Amino acid sequence: MAVCVAVIAKENYPLYIRSAPTENELKFHYMVHTSLDVVDEKISAMGKALVDQRELYLGLLYPTEDYKVYGYVTNSKVKFVMVVDSSNTALRDNEIRSMFRKLHNSYTDVMCNPFYNPGDRIQSRAFDNMVTSMMIQVC
């Protein structure tokens, strides 16, 4: 269902980015990069009325003609960005939230791995499998 999933570190470089249709990946990378600005705006004090300040889930960041971009920021300022296909109207907000929950759980597991150095690219197979399960329902 998700077309592209990205995990961005606190310093705004990607720890993990993967798109489902393997051609035209650059377009998704660019979309994720531009969505970072929107994320920063939402978590700053300015947008107080727009986002429930106590929640980690940010909701729809911005819609484009083909895709919708959703965001989620953890308390350690690691951002998760998910791009989904607009034509897939069956996706409700709760499903997106649960997908982010799963992402956060897997990311926590990666962090607790003593062989993982924070700041490196995520190469865990378990994390890969979890992301694949989120992207595979496209067909």
Added chain:
Amino acid sequence: MADEALFLLLHNEMVSGVYKSAEQGEVENGRCITKLENMGFRVGQGLIERFTKDTARFKDELDIMKFICKDFWTTVFKKQIDNLRTNHQGIYVLQDNKFRLLTQMSAGKQYLEHASKRFHDSDLITSWYLFMYINFK
């Protein structure tokens, strides 16, 4: 509880192990201390990710400090921080009157130096993470 004694013993061995494995002349300079600090820091990072997974977003520094003093300290050391002071300009002093990892050491001047070695590892778990958080801006 038995598991606390296990952790204390392991912690003791870790500290003395790092010092034993250091090369000659390193006991005085900071390399051992840095190694222990980094170990504690890495463990703290994993702990923090797990603990903050379900808590609400931190609105400001005070929220972060409250989380560390209450939730984090309770989960790791089974008690809360006894005193928190700040100068409102970015410096926070956390005071724990009965630090769990040191209570088993006898209270005399004899082991003062060894106590500080154990302290370096455990305390840096939280104080460095605090530093990281405060720099998130």
